[in-house]
Amino acid sequence: MIPYESILLDCVQSDERVMILTAENRGHMRNVPALLGDKFLDVGIAEQTMIGMAAGLAARGRIVVTHALASFITLRAFEFIRDDVGIPNLPVIMVGMVPGVLSDANGPTHQAIDDVGLMCGIPNINVFCPADEEDLKIGLKDVILSGQPYYVRYTNAPAAVEHSPSFTPGVAEVVAGPLDGRRDVTILTYGVLLRQAVLAASILTAEGLSVQVVNLRTLKPIDEARLLDAASNSDLVVTLEDHFLTGGLYSILCECLVRNRKSCEVLPIGFTTWFRPALLPEVLAHEGLSGDLVANRIKNTRNKRATSGNLEQSYA
Amino acid sequence: MTSHTLAQLPAIALRVREHILRMSTDGGCFTGASLSCADLLVYLYTQYLHITPDTLNSPDRDILLLSKGHDVPALYGVFAELGYITGDRLKNHLRVHDDIYWHPNRNIPGVEFHSGSLGHLLSVGLGMAIDMRMRGVDSNVVVILGDGELNEGSVWEACLTAHALRADNLIAVVDRNHFQANTRTEELIPLEPLAIKFEAFGWNVEKADGHDFADLDEVFKRIPNRNGMPTVVIADTQRGHGVPSIAERADRWFCNFTHDEIDALIGELHGETVATLTSETLVVR
DSSP states (O other): OHHHHHHHHHHHOOOOEEEEEESSTTTTOTOOOOOOOGGGOOOOHHHHHHHHHHHHHTTTTOOOEEEEEHHHIIIIIIHHHIIITTTTTTEEEEEESSSSSGGGTTTTGOOSSSSHHHHSSTTTOEOOOSSSHHHHHHHHHHHHHTOOOOEEEEEOOOOOOOOOOOOOTOEEEEESSOOOOOOOEEEEEGGGGGGHHHHHHHHHHHOOOEEEEEOOEEEEOOOOOHHHHHHHEEEEEEEEEEETTTSSHHHHHHHHHHHHTOOEEEEEEEESSSSSSSSSHHHHHTTSHHHHHHHHHHHHHHHHHHHHHHOOOOOO | OOOOGGGHHHHHHHHHHHHHHTTTTTTOOOOHHHHHHHHHHHHHHHHHOOOOGGTTTTTOEEEEEEESSSGHHHHHHHHHHTSSGGGGGGGGGGOTTSSSSSSSSTSSOOOOSOOOTTTOOHHHHHHHHHHHHHHHHHOOEEEEEETTGSHHHHHHHHHHHHHTTTOTTTEEEEEEEEEEETTEEEHHHHHOOOHHHHHHOOOEEEETTTTTHHHHHHHHHOOHHHHSSOOOEEEEETTTTTTTTTTTTTTTTTTTOOOHHHHHHHHHTTOOOOOOOOOOOOOOO
């Protein structure tokens, strides 16, 4: 049994309200159906029906975890999430599989790289983006039992770092570099690219730069204090995400800065269109998202600023 | 359910239609669609559904969901007549300080789930029906669907899943008034043979005259069959029923009449002369 299955099982066993629904996406829950009895339902390839049913079950007092591919649960069922989960603020958890670059070679139909923006845009709905399986294990049970609707950007990637064992929605963790004080670069990131952020930071640190890496964990609520600290105390703030720049962390940072009348140098790294489908390492290399290439982009940005006195934003 | 006899229902339905007409001014409402399902709702709330204003939170109550939410004036008219809300409250129609607007809101006592966007509540109702079954509660979920609403693919998606899950405590009622917003259903997206479609999806299919209380009673007394299959009642109705000036007119979907026209239409409802209507009709979608 994989950790995700153990967490689901633990939640169902520790709270009789919890149910698990899937739209025939069982790759990460092969052992769960037989163990959960009527607390597990496979509704078939029908994301809209799954969310509608989850809302009906939640309206009757249950907490419902729904599980499907990230692109289909957030896009096909978007209006059901907005209308039937968001408006009544019901405890339904949408777990999206293979989000972002994790869709590998599936192609643009399967690329959930607008999911964070879509889900953050619905009032009442929170967004949890664990960096890896350890991060997922630390936060998921709290998220499910919170009594609030959540979108979870699923990953079971091996641990990129040693995570803070306590999870609080809206509290980010600093996983590398100085905890506070003046530094050259702060990399803000979430999800599976945390590993690349840490790699980039180690390259830059070896070259004498001070680099802080922040794992946001939840994009909504967002750790605004951490964003503002990055803006105030870094020469360059990098947002690194496998998501469209519009609607993702870059947008969230920009809104936060304007709201607080702050300004800073920002290098946004993310997508402006769909990425080339391939296996993950090639995707990362081709899209400039691997740790070494991220380090290069940061160095290039710093060099341009040093020569022009003006930091030019490069859009992937 | 109430203690009303079938013989008392026409008088209640007449008052519900008056409520609908009184909401068809000062901003208006979806008058035609509301008039078509008024008798259905009067029948269900007085004779069939195990729910009263005193048992709104009972875990073993029956549940009715209005998936075609734009006919909510009929529901609120029934709620006013049966004591879920006061009749006076209907005067708050479209006012910002209350929740009585063009689609159902859960803040109104008796509304189990909000709606507005078509094609949502069959799956929501299916979730509620599954919850009842898991709790061992012998209750039913009744979902009112519009026939135009059957254009939405999500309805048929939920039909497939309801059949797969053997949800025999789920009852869909199609308000088959043969119109969708601007046109007759058969002239835009033909639905017939509708019964055969539902049968092919594995549902029990019943047909009823949606304006004949005795016929509705005979049909609903036969269901649910608890035979492992969900049930649909295709209720043959007439859009604008009871008011000849509105009935079966494609342009009388959303109506916003003058106060004088409302008085004349209420007279028409009571068998007086046909009203002369000059108000422009408004199509909102």
